Amino acid sequence: MAVTIKDVAAAAGVSQSTVSRALSMPELVSPVTRARVQAAARRLGYEPNRAARGLITGRTANLGLVVPDLANPLFAAVVKGVQAAARAADYSVFIADTDEDASAEPGLLRALAKQVDGIVLCSPRSPDAELTEAGTDTPVVLMNRQVAGYPAVTVDNAxxxxxxxEHLAALGHRRVCYVAGPRSSWSNGQREQGLRATAEAVGVDLVHLGHFPPRFDGGVAAADLALASGASAVVAYNDIVALGLLSRLGARGVAVPDRISVLGCDDIPMSAMTHPALTTVAVPQHEAGRAAVAMLLALLSDAGPTAPQRELATQLVVRATTGVAPDPAALTDRRADRSR
Amino acid sequence: MAVTIKDVAAAAGVSQSTVSRALSMPELVSPVTRARVQAAARRLGYEPNRAARGLITGRTANLGLVVPDLANPLFAAVVKGVQAAARAADYSVFIADTDEDASAEPGLLRALAKQVDGIVLCSPRSPDAELTEAGTDTPVVLMNRQVAGYPAVTVDNAxxxxxxxEHLAALGHRRVCYVAGPRSSWSNGQREQGLRATAEAVGVDLVHLGHFPPRFDGGVAAADLALASGASAVVAYNDIVALGLLSRLGARGVAVPDRISVLGCDDIPMSAMTHPALTTVAVPQHEAGRAAVAMLLALLSDAGPTAPQRELATQLVVRATTGVAPDPAALTDRRADRSR
DNA sequence: GTCACTCTTGCAATCCTTTGCAGCAACCGA
DNA sequence: TCGGTTGCTGCAAAGGATTGCAAGAGTGAC
Known part of the structure; x- marks a missing residue:
C-alpha cells in the first residue's frame, strides 16, 4: 500500500490538514511544525495521490496536445517544447495525433477535455465553425492558427x-512558383498572402500551384508542374514538400539551384542534411510549444486577457538550394549556363 | 458543473449503485432497468469522472511510454502504434522523451509510475542494473531490449x-563494414551478433567501426572511415546513420552503389525518399507498439505469464543503395586515380 | 402454504486529499 | 486586566464513483 497523508500525520503527530497545508501552503504553518511534517513526509516517501487531489480541486495537472502528425519532425519539435514547459510547471502531457484527419479533431478534443486542465491545439485542420462547436469548457490555446476569441501562438509566416x-528577387528571379499546402491549413493561407504581397511589391510573378498534401509525395507530384510553369524558383509549403520536389527534380536530372531554386519552410533537421542543403524559412516550433504552454498556464491561473495572442518571428536560412537566377537565354541550353 | 452519477440516478429513478452497475457490469441489472439507466445517461451526456473512479479502483486508465527521442521517425511509429492500441482499450498515453539521455530514465520512470497503470519502456539506454533498481511496482514492458524477469517485445534483429x-554476399561483396550504434543499445548488440554470425557463415570479412551516435552526423563521421576500411559495403546501425553516410559519400563524389553499397536498418519513411533509395531492414515498430500495449494490458488483467516474450520478424527491403560488388581490379584503379 | 433460493436493488462505507470554519493560545494596546 | 487581533491547528465536510452487505421481491419445490 502507498503511504498516505494519514501516515505522515501520525508520524509527525499532527492532523491531516496540517500535513496538507505544510506541504502545499507552507507559509500557513509554524516553522517548527512545518519542518517536522516535511521531515516525516520525506522519510516515509510520501507522494500525494493525484486522483484524490484532482477529485477535490477539479484539476488534473495534465495538459493535452493535439497535433496533425507525430511523424512530421516539425511537430516532434512542438511536442518537445510543450513537454519541456509542462514538466517545468509540474504538468504532464497527453498527446493525440489526428493523422491529418480534420474530422477526428472534435472527437479527440472532447475525449481529451475530460482528463486535462487545458489543451494546446496545434495546426488544427478543422474549419473554424467545427472548432468552436467542439469548444468545451476546457481552456484551449491554438498554435499556428488564429480564430476569433481564442488565445493563440503563431509564427510570422507572412x-x-x-x-x-526578397531573397529570390535579389538573386534575380522574376517568376516564382508556390507549391501550396492543405487548403484547410491556416499557415498555408498566411504564407500565400505574404508571398503575394511581397511578390507584388518587388515585381515578381507568382504562380500558384494546386493544393498538395503536406508530404513528400506532394512535392514529388508538384515538381513537374513547377518545372513546366516557367518559374526559376519554387517555394514549397514546407520542407517535406520541398524534399519531395528536390527528389523528383534530381531524378529528372534538373540542376538545383542552377536551373531552378528551391525553398522550403519550417527548417526541420532533415533540411540541413540533403544535398544540396535546403534553403528554408525557420519557424521556432520548439519555442512556440513553450509559449503555448506558458499561455495556457497563465489562462488557468486567471491572469491576463482571455484571448491573448503571441506571434513569433521567422528567419530565412540560406543554404544551397537557392542561387542566382539562370539567364533566360541560357535556360534553353543548360550546358552554356553551367559554363558561365 | 459536470453531470454526475447522482444526476443520472435521479433521472432514471434508481440508486447510484444501480447506475454504476448498469454502466460497468450490465449483466448484473435487469434489462428494463439497464435500458432506463443507459437512456438517462446518454440523454444527460454522463461521463464517469476518472479521478473519482481512479481513487477507488486504484487504476488510472493511463499508460506511460518512454522513448529515447521523439524526433526519430522510428519512435514516432512506435508512439502511433502504442496510441492506437491504447485508445482501442480506452487507455490514454503519457509520453516521455529522454533525449537519448540514459541517466534521465530512472527519474522519468518514477515520475510516470505514479500516474499510470503500466509503462512501455522503449529502447532503454540504462544499464540493466539501474533499470531493475528503478523498477517500481508498476508493470513495465520492455521494447527492443530483453532483461531477465521483464516482459519484452523485440524484433528479430539478428x-x-x-x-x-546474405544479400550482400549474393551480390559478391567479400568485405563488409558495420557502423555501430550506441554501446548501451541492446538492438545494436543484437545486430552486431547477427552480423558476425552470418558473416562467418558465408565467408565475409566483417569490419567493425566505432560506436557512433545514432544520428545523421554519426553517419557523416563514419563515412570516411568506412571508405578507408576497404569494404565494398557498409551496414549502418540505423537508417538515419545510413542517411548520414550517403550524404558524406555523395559530398565526396563516391558512387553508391557502384563503388560502395549502403544498407540501413529500421525502414523509416525517409529511406524510400533518398536518391538513391535506401536498401534497409524493415522493423515493424508500429506493430511492436501495439504488441507491447497488448502485453501490458494482459499483464494488468493478470492473464498469462509474468514475463512473456514476443519477437517480431524483420524483413530486408532491397532498394537502390546496394548493388553488385565492384571488381577488385577496378577498385584499385579508382583508388590510384584518386591518389593522384 | 411454507421454505429455500435466486435475482435485483439500495444503503452506506470507502478511496485520499483539500479547505471552510471554529477553537485555542499568545500577544498587543489601552 | 481585558477585549481584540493574529497565528496555528484540528474537525469534519465535501468530491464522485465503486462495492460488500443486506433487504426485498419473486420463483419453484415440497
Missing amino acids: DGMRQAV | DGMRQAV
Whole structure:
C-alpha cells in the first residue's frame, strides 16, 4: 500500500490538514511544525495521490496536445517544447495525433477535455465553425492558427515569405512558383498572402500551384508542374514538400539551384542534411510549444486577457538550394549556363 | 458543473449503485432497468469522472511510454502504434522523451509510475542494473531490449542482419563494414551478433567501426572511415546513420552503389525518399507498439505469464543503395586515380 | 402454504486529499 | 486586566464513483 497523508500525520503527530497545508501552503504553518511534517513526509516517501487531489480541486495537472502528425519532425519539435514547459510547471502531457484527419479533431478534443486542465491545439485542420462547436469548457490555446476569441501562438509566416521572396528577387528571379499546402491549413493561407504581397511589391510573378498534401509525395507530384510553369524558383509549403520536389527534380536530372531554386519552410533537421542543403524559412516550433504552454498556464491561473495572442518571428536560412537566377537565354541550353 | 452519477440516478429513478452497475457490469441489472439507466445517461451526456473512479479502483486508465527521442521517425511509429492500441482499450498515453539521455530514465520512470497503470519502456539506454533498481511496482514492458524477469517485445534483429549479409554476399561483396550504434543499445548488440554470425557463415570479412551516435552526423563521421576500411559495403546501425553516410559519400563524389553499397536498418519513411533509395531492414515498430500495449494490458488483467516474450520478424527491403560488388581490379584503379 | 433460493436493488462505507470554519493560545494596546 | 487581533491547528465536510452487505421481491419445490 502507498503511504498516505494519514501516515505522515501520525508520524509527525499532527492532523491531516496540517500535513496538507505544510506541504502545499507552507507559509500557513509554524516553522517548527512545518519542518517536522516535511521531515516525516520525506522519510516515509510520501507522494500525494493525484486522483484524490484532482477529485477535490477539479484539476488534473495534465495538459493535452493535439497535433496533425507525430511523424512530421516539425511537430516532434512542438511536442518537445510543450513537454519541456509542462514538466517545468509540474504538468504532464497527453498527446493525440489526428493523422491529418480534420474530422477526428472534435472527437479527440472532447475525449481529451475530460482528463486535462487545458489543451494546446496545434495546426488544427478543422474549419473554424467545427472548432468552436467542439469548444468545451476546457481552456484551449491554438498554435499556428488564429480564430476569433481564442488565445493563440503563431509564427510570422507572412514575414518569412517576405524574406524568401526578397531573397529570390535579389538573386534575380522574376517568376516564382508556390507549391501550396492543405487548403484547410491556416499557415498555408498566411504564407500565400505574404508571398503575394511581397511578390507584388518587388515585381515578381507568382504562380500558384494546386493544393498538395503536406508530404513528400506532394512535392514529388508538384515538381513537374513547377518545372513546366516557367518559374526559376519554387517555394514549397514546407520542407517535406520541398524534399519531395528536390527528389523528383534530381531524378529528372534538373540542376538545383542552377536551373531552378528551391525553398522550403519550417527548417526541420532533415533540411540541413540533403544535398544540396535546403534553403528554408525557420519557424521556432520548439519555442512556440513553450509559449503555448506558458499561455495556457497563465489562462488557468486567471491572469491576463482571455484571448491573448503571441506571434513569433521567422528567419530565412540560406543554404544551397537557392542561387542566382539562370539567364533566360541560357535556360534553353543548360550546358552554356553551367559554363558561365 | 459536470453531470454526475447522482444526476443520472435521479433521472432514471434508481440508486447510484444501480447506475454504476448498469454502466460497468450490465449483466448484473435487469434489462428494463439497464435500458432506463443507459437512456438517462446518454440523454444527460454522463461521463464517469476518472479521478473519482481512479481513487477507488486504484487504476488510472493511463499508460506511460518512454522513448529515447521523439524526433526519430522510428519512435514516432512506435508512439502511433502504442496510441492506437491504447485508445482501442480506452487507455490514454503519457509520453516521455529522454533525449537519448540514459541517466534521465530512472527519474522519468518514477515520475510516470505514479500516474499510470503500466509503462512501455522503449529502447532503454540504462544499464540493466539501474533499470531493475528503478523498477517500481508498476508493470513495465520492455521494447527492443530483453532483461531477465521483464516482459519484452523485440524484433528479430539478428535475422534481419542475416538477410542483409546474405544479400550482400549474393551480390559478391567479400568485405563488409558495420557502423555501430550506441554501446548501451541492446538492438545494436543484437545486430552486431547477427552480423558476425552470418558473416562467418558465408565467408565475409566483417569490419567493425566505432560506436557512433545514432544520428545523421554519426553517419557523416563514419563515412570516411568506412571508405578507408576497404569494404565494398557498409551496414549502418540505423537508417538515419545510413542517411548520414550517403550524404558524406555523395559530398565526396563516391558512387553508391557502384563503388560502395549502403544498407540501413529500421525502414523509416525517409529511406524510400533518398536518391538513391535506401536498401534497409524493415522493423515493424508500429506493430511492436501495439504488441507491447497488448502485453501490458494482459499483464494488468493478470492473464498469462509474468514475463512473456514476443519477437517480431524483420524483413530486408532491397532498394537502390546496394548493388553488385565492384571488381577488385577496378577498385584499385579508382583508388590510384584518386591518389593522384 | 411454507421454505429455500435466486435475482435485483439500495444503503452506506470507502478511496485520499483539500479547505471552510471554529477553537485555542499568545500577544498587543489601552 | 481585558477585549481584540493574529497565528496555528484540528474537525469534519465535501468530491464522485465503486462495492460488500443486506433487504426485498419473486420463483419453484415440497
